[in-house]
Amino acid sequence: MKKNNSEKENNKPGTAKFVMKGIGEYMRHNYPFLILFFAGLLAVSALNFVKISTAETIANFSLEDFEIGQIADRTIIADRSLPPDNIDPVSVTKGEKIIKKGFAITEEGFAKLKKMSASPLYIDYRAFANSELYLLLLSIMWYLLFTFISVNRKLLFKEPLLQVIFFLAVYAVTAFCGKLSLFSSPYSICIAIPSALFIMIVTILYGNLSALLLSIVLSIGVLCATNWQIPTFLLTLASSLTAAAIVRKIERRLDLVFAGLMIAVFNIVYVLLFSVIFNETFEELPKLMIGLAINGFLSGILTLGFLTPLEIMLNTASVFRLMDLSDTNTPIFKQMQIQANGTYNHSMMVAQLAEVGCREIGANSLLARVGAYYHDIGKMDQSEYFVENQVNGMENKHNDLNPTLSASVIKSHVRKGVEKARQLHLPQAVIDIIAEHHGNSIITYFYNNAKEKDPSLDEDDFRYPGIPPVTKESAVVMLADTVEAACHTLENPTSPRLEKFITILINQKMELKQLDNCDLTFHDISRIKAAFVNLLTGYYHNRIKYQNQQDPDEAPAKTEEAPAAEAPKAAAKEPAKPAVKEAPKAPAKEAAAPKATAEKKASAAAKTVKEKK
Template identity: 55%
Template sequence: MNKKEKSDKNGISIFFDSIGHFISKNWGFILAFFLTFVVSMAIVWYDANTTETLASFAIEEYEIGQVADKTIYATKSLPEDMRYPVAIEKGEKVIRKGFPITEEEFFKLQKMADSPLYVDYRAFCDKILYLLLLSVLWIVLFNPVLLRKKVELKEVILECVLFVIVFFLTSFGMKNAIFQNPYTLPVMIPSVFSGFLVAILFGQTSALFFGALLALGVLGASSFQIVPTLYTLAVCVSSARIVMKIERRIDMVFASIMQAILSVVFIVFFKVMFNSDFNDAVFIFPGLAFNSFISGILVLGFLTPLESIMNTASVFRLMDLSDQNTPVLRKLLLTASGTHQHCMMVAQLAENACKEIGANALLARVGAYYHDIGKMEHPEYFTENNIDSANKHTDLNPSLSVSVIKSHIKLGVEKAHQLRLPKQIIDIIAEHHGNSVITYFYNKAKDKDTNVIPEDYSYPGNPPTTKESAVVMLADVCEAACKSLEKPTAQRLEKFIQELINKKIESNQLDNSALTFGELTKIRDTFVRILAAYYHGRIKYQNQKDPDATGDSESSEKDKSFTSDEDKSFSSEAKSDSISKDGDK
């Protein structure tokens, strides 16, 4: 075997190995798409079996007395039956090109159209190709780059189920005389239900992309009618936008009412745009309003079991987890009060910063609440909990201290899995320190041994992969570090926080977070505004004494209190003096 043959063989081997690796890694997604495609293909087969003739023309295109534009032959023999008491012989000319269609010939055409033995294979293949193109579009849209998050199998499964339901109901509706009208068909399509459910469970971006795919699915299932397609797209977009503002379950009722109104408005708009009459408005308007309203109520019923089964970070689940009376947060408060206070402050910083950059503020806040729950196991080894006690790390070897500090990440992730917290929260817990070096103990160890490896003194996690996780990381380090800053004025805080952010950039901790420099500037300004307000100066009153100082406990009544006017005058002068001094500095 020469070198070229060996090279070709190795190339083929690598190619098949890569395919095998891809399949083994994504077999769940492949299976979900395959089953969805098979079920959709079965629906298309049913559709072609019951509505199309062998000549690839709908039966509605023919009528009695019409001059046939082509000759149609019977390729199969059909016996008489109760519904169609006429027989058709194989090879028979059912209609002849250039001759008017008689009543008997039209009757035979209907018999062929309704017969399962006559399938329009061309129309069937056309729709299969359409579904293949739709599948490719689905794969293109739902990738981490466009979606800006990792696509989970549970999301794909739910969307596949919803797509099949909508596709089937649309195809089924076209068989019913009531829903054959393009304006009445949307009454039975659960597009609002699908939009609500995907937006609440998986976010607005997923709902918008899925809404586009759902609209294209309706386009194919409705024999390419434009009105049901536009309606589906419009209500999916509006429903995804509406539910992004809700915070309580009762808000779903108001969201349903708003969507019911919008659904009617959309159809009115389409009727005006396509010059259609309003004769069927008595059926369409109440039907669409009921569809939209009941969809919101059904979503409320489905949400609780789906949130539990899929363990998603929906807005309602996050609101439940943000309750400070949950057992784990209560335990954090009692066992590690300093850590609890730190988490509350980090949550405030992260939430406001995410609002400024358009990220998920609620997810960041809840993630910050739980990001340090691993410290509950050994709270005494973390300085924020050592208010009156000595530092436990004073007499410990740096390597041992680092192992204790690093363990709070692993313990936090384990605790989060026990509590069945959503994956997004677990990711924040695991990523809020990234793989950065624990500088204090690394420098301390390096003073003793210059051959110390930085990796041994680094956190075991991965750098943040989402904006919310990165914001929590920055809020965590800024809140902790700014406590040690002397005279924390706004100018000093801004410079110090910028240095902290720069260090995270230089250590490649923000590379995978998709944060831009403009967003980092907004995050810094938000942190400065909140921390400057938190560390603002206080006025020292004339009779204020150091509680540890000794002296005469007696004081005059005048020194003990001020009149309200004197207090206000003193406060004003003190504040003016303080501002003047800060300005000089």
């Protein structure tokens, strides 16, 4: 027993050390996000303190706005308890409804309003502590959920930074616009909240999951900023989710205008619905409907205006930017057609394969297509060293190089491709595809040739400098690149042979652990393979040979022999022409003319010489 206890005691320091080491590693790898988390929490805490410290017991209404018997146009709830005193015996209880919207103001209610308006401003530290705890829990929830949705994709610092900025903006607008009489009701404040605008931008730049998370966090933050007004929370959440749902299918920038109109319509529907649910009066309903409609429409217009600068600053692969990059009439592709025509055609085919493969598994097919277009731009500078560009009897440049140098030239196209992509300011997601489309696999052709001469060589000298694909799109581009290149060597590419060959190629990638870092499943790989086979079967389709079709290698020989064989027939058919007599002296004169001219020149030259003497 003593021995077991001692072993447990010895294990405790080891466990603690392991935990501390894990925490240290996590902080070392994620310190920018942790700094952002605490900075955002500090900023929202400052906004919360300012909001509470400037809160008035009677909100921001003047006592002059009320009189006894008047029908109240708002509901006022006491923020704190006020005990009776010698000057004013009226007491006020915290949470008590002093006046209620739609009801007449009584003498008692007016007396309580008077007492509240006469009370000095104060800071409710208890309310501040409660809201701080609430915001802390909200921040932790956001951090954990954001980490969860970023598991299967590469996370850049700019994405959470943008979300923090948007949250702070919404919280500040909600907290301080609520102090204005124009936005005093739980519904009218929604006119000023730009949640739909921010959600539309995030959806386009970073996708649906990121927008969904921000919608939830913004709405919960609004709940705190409005002092727990449920209608404001629900209306903000509904408008945000609607904006995300509408924008996610948009493929043209002009469609953002129509998206704004649709959000405006939905905002009107939501305010009508919540007015009925919460039994609100309809006196200000027309103004609310107009205001919320303007909010929705302006969200679409402002998104259209802010989107292009944000795309450039954040360098994101948004739908609109990818559509622009998918245009093959740009100068870079025109240059590729001239300098590396084989690589250009290869890239176009890889793009088709990658697109259909991603579409089958629900990945971003547009990103895969654009990544495939650009994945080999690094070959443009030394295009003659790549076999697809060696045409018209061009000698293979690698015949004069040793295998190690050849491998260096081949693998350098990845590094050069990344450099060119950065010069073109391509999105980081596209750059990642360029860097990962060969993974860290070995250039087997030159490695095997070199190994025959030197068995002790280092295989890392023949390894691509990248890393295995991290995303589904990058992995599909890798498979498409391999399959398209290899299938050119396959004889008689029928559908069964293509399927077997593609299966071998994909299995080789799996054995080399090139698909370990991405979240492709066996089901995904099976569907990708089927999509590849279907597309390539159509590409390598058969045609019917016409009866009079000639082999181009034999046609020229037959064409040259035809005149000789048909010459006797032509001579026999051609009628005899009458003989023409030629003048017998004409040739003599023509022959003598040059001779006479030469003699004259010689005599003239001799005469000139004599005169000089």
